Amino acid sequence: MSDVTVLHNPKCSTSRAAIETLDATGAQAEVRQYLKEPLDEAALRDLIGKLEDEPTDLVRRDSFFKEQGLTDADVATVDQIVAVLVEHPRLMQRPVIVKGEAAIIGRPKDRVAAFLAG
Template sequence: MLSDEDAMERITVYHNPACGNSRGALELLRARDVEFDIIEYLKEHPTRERLEKIIGMLEGPVADLVRKDKRFKELGLNPADYADKKSVVALLLEHPELMQRPIVIHGKRAIIARPPEKLEALL
């Protein structure tokens, strides 16, 4: 159950318009008439402080915040090198396109909404 304070805080979505999961999360929120703010993180890169705060709110391994996709491989990166907070933050500051999306924040909790249905646990 959400506290009154959490229930009144707006939801923030770190969004990439090119991502189907990200668009799906926005559709789910709109369908439920949930008010939210969108941050297009590829235009408005998160700061070190913001990344550290997001990591502190996420459940699960910090490595989950990094996309191990084609771009990751193009850069010649090794997943084992990005398993701790310091290395993940440094990587995402340099390559924000590698941040998993969408990240949805509500109150003191954050989730990676892949697939978008994972949002249900936050709502």
């Protein structure tokens, strides 16, 4: 079992680039398609606890976010972030790379190789 997990959306070019980076480095990783297997509240809280980025950065601010009537004020706290992502998993940034007890959002793409090497 690998100590690297990628929360992946195969439709996302940045997420696919993260998988390519993993393959190029020879790193073994568990790839979890989080839209098919959404994270529950406990898993999201665990992820946020490991995240090197600001927790609110885990939420995508795309057209779907706006369609739901959400604003930055709706994802300002960990509780709010977890509630939004449990209800709308597609709003989670991708890819997210978890290595041991640390995690990053794999944007921009070059962060992934540096994170894996560290």
